[in-house]
Amino acid sequence: MDKFKVRFAPSPTGPFHIGGARSALFNWLLAKKEKGTFVLRIEDTDLARSTRESEENIKKALHWLGLSWDEGVDVGGENGPYRQSERLHLYEAVTKRLLEEGKAYHCYCSEEELEKERQAQMDKGETPRYNGHCRHLTAEQKEAYEKEGRKPVVRFHVPLNEVISFDDMVRGHVSFESNGVGDFVIVKSDGMPVYNYGVVIDDHDMEISHVIRAEEHLSNTPRQIALFKALRWEIPTFGHISLILGKDYKKMSKRHGATSVEQYKNLGYLPEAIVNFLALLGWAPEGEQELFTREELISAFSMDRVAKNPAVFDIDKLNWINFNYMKQLSSEELYNLCLPHLQEAGYAGETPSMEEKAKLMLMCETVKEHISYGAQIKNEVNMFFAEDITLDKGQEEEIAAVKGEESFMQVLEIFKDKLFSMEEVTVEKVKAAIKELMKETGLKGKFVYMPIRIALTGRMHGPDLNNIVVLLGKETCIKRLENPV
């Protein structure tokens, strides 16, 4: 195996999980770094759960993240097909060989029988594994079973008393006793290969040199290695990356909030930010840099700096990273990112006019420093659309203190008059008006800004006040200044 070749092999059985995205990313980064090949293979042997729709979702998400594949479904390649359901004839040939060489055999045990055995072993504190019941059936016995209507599976005969070990790229030397493995099913009774079987044949056929996948596959590895050995195929190098955990240290699941790439996309996160964040989950660069362009990531990435321990998904950090990427957006890009969320909240029309777009763009720019991802704009911007504003619950005391100032109403009055006489409200004019107000009253700083801010927004925190006045418009401002909540 002279070429560096990796693959991402998802099964299309649901939304594309963020953990899968990280596995794909690590493979992709390594392929780029080593100038190798990144393959996308679809493992759809689970007929009941696999859907074409899910496959499309995964591919869409991969494209959105910018993790394009050099070989695989859609793009083709020399070692196709790249969908397992289209490779059945290839598995059959290998099964035939294994059967002939006596390394695999038909098994007629029913699920009930196996379950009973498994329980018994568990109760005795033993490793549950197949007891070898069908390992040496005679032709007559087989026939009898067939007559009963039993459909056989094919089991792989795992050699006894062997130590199966390998050097994992992230975990180092790992070893298992072959006796603890037990003869496992490689072909289901419906003729479909089982995961542990399909991967081996595919990885071999596709000349995969390095298998980088999640840690949950670590204990599958001895089975796969046993198969590679039985087939006398070269064994790829494995690297098992740790899992992504939720705040409660349990594997990331729906309970922890958004778990699929699509959800993050819909919330208004940027693909570069997700890639950057995911790269930092379980991998640490040599220096102190936190924000990386794709190219920087490629050149900095290496498997020996991948952590062994699982990592908790920290949404705050993702938000911070996304915030940084949002800052780099042009007004137009920012607007495009936020528009769907403004529309969803009813703050923007289906196809905004030039005039409306200009206003919305100003709005996005105004609140840009207060939001970490697109969907958050709804909360920041509601003050511009709400009929009536309410006081910020968390700041009641502070707000009361401001309202208690004797100059409170005076400031509002004067500012209202100045607004009233303005023909056109612009940021410059508002600034000038406030300056005048300060001169006239002798008040300064927060003693003039805060009363106006609270009257206009009901909050002590928010975007720049001058912009708020312009975005709110003359009428609304005057109304709120006259009757502060």
Added chain:
RNA sequence: GGCCCGUUGGUCAAGCGGUUAAGACACCGCCCUUUCACGGCGGUAUCGGGGGUUCGAUUCCCCCACGGGUCACCA
């Protein structure tokens, strides 16, 4: 339960026998700002426990505890 993997602040983490145990997020404080932020500066806070090995252990070994993964005709 068996087997396997893991354990540095609240979180991501650097460290690879001798360090004042980096850095980032979050949090708090200060500065900047005639408001709010952004930004800048600073602060609080970490080696799971017990044995060894060693002149010296966060680092190496063993045991325990805890967390996770896996034991499917799912992947």
